[in-house]
Amino acid sequence: MFVPVFIHLLVNHQSTNIPGIVFVGLAITDMLDGFIARLFKMKTQLGAFLDAFADKLLILSSYLVLTCLTKVPVWFFTVIVGRDIIVFLGWVLILILTGSSAVRPGFLGKISIVFEMATLCILLFEMNSLINTFFYLTTLMTVVSIIDYIIKGSKRIVPVA
Template identity: 30%
Template sequence: MKPRDIPNLITGLRILLVAPFLWLLLKEHYGAALVLFVVAGISDALDGFLAKYYGWTSELGGILDPIADKLLLLGAILALGWLHELPGWLVMLVLVRDALIVGGAIGYHFLIARFQAAPLMISKLNTLLQLTLVLVIVANHGIMPLPTWLLETLIGLTTLTTVWSGVAYVWRWGHDAWRQHHHPSDRPPPSS
């Protein structure tokens, strides 16, 4: 193993944390689940720092890192929905948005042009709010009760940014597809 493989190793370990985290969450062991969630967050920051600071980036890391993040976050949202800690409609909204983005990315890649993953700022904000919402709900049960208004505000902001980011991706890819169709000279060369 080379030093440049360390970020991918950390990401792999984060993926392995998902199953025990979800198990603890579903068993309502919120304190232990919170510890694993924080460890996963620290590992995400650490592998990102190492990859950027030392230039230890790789194509594999570019694929594994968002998969690890999505497994943890989506798993947590599904588990909290199952436990009735999150409203079912919000869980469905998050699932529909993610399915729309994945389906749109695949469709764009195969029908329009090679897809380059470049998250929009609203999508980054949405991910941050989803993470914060999960953290607050788990902390609410695992450490100390938090004010109801905080949970309600986070649910509202998460809902808003989930819809906004979904619409923003549809708009962006739809606009790019329209431009590619009406101005084929703008089309990037096919990848070899």
């Protein structure tokens, strides 16, 4: 819901500190929402889907804008988007072949998202000495999570005997 406001701030501010503060606020409320849902046993499939969708919308739109503003290299944006395309196509394939649409984010996928968000924070708060390191760390975690999803997805399609 606040993604358009965040993107507006990102595009229209000389400094990225204000969008950075808004981004951190969005990330904190996202974590609190998930924590509260688990704590009070209010977790639902719809809630989990909407939470993941909102995360992806925030992350992908942020990286798209930052790539257009030449603050993020195109190769990095391609890796982030490529991972999501591979995961989505894998989900569609599993749905077609098994009839099951159950999706459970893996630990490595969650770690990959944490790295993506940390890299966004580093970019938004202009921590220039860390930017390249986090581009490479996030790329590594993203590739590792892609491999993990492919292995786990393959086992759902062709169960190991």
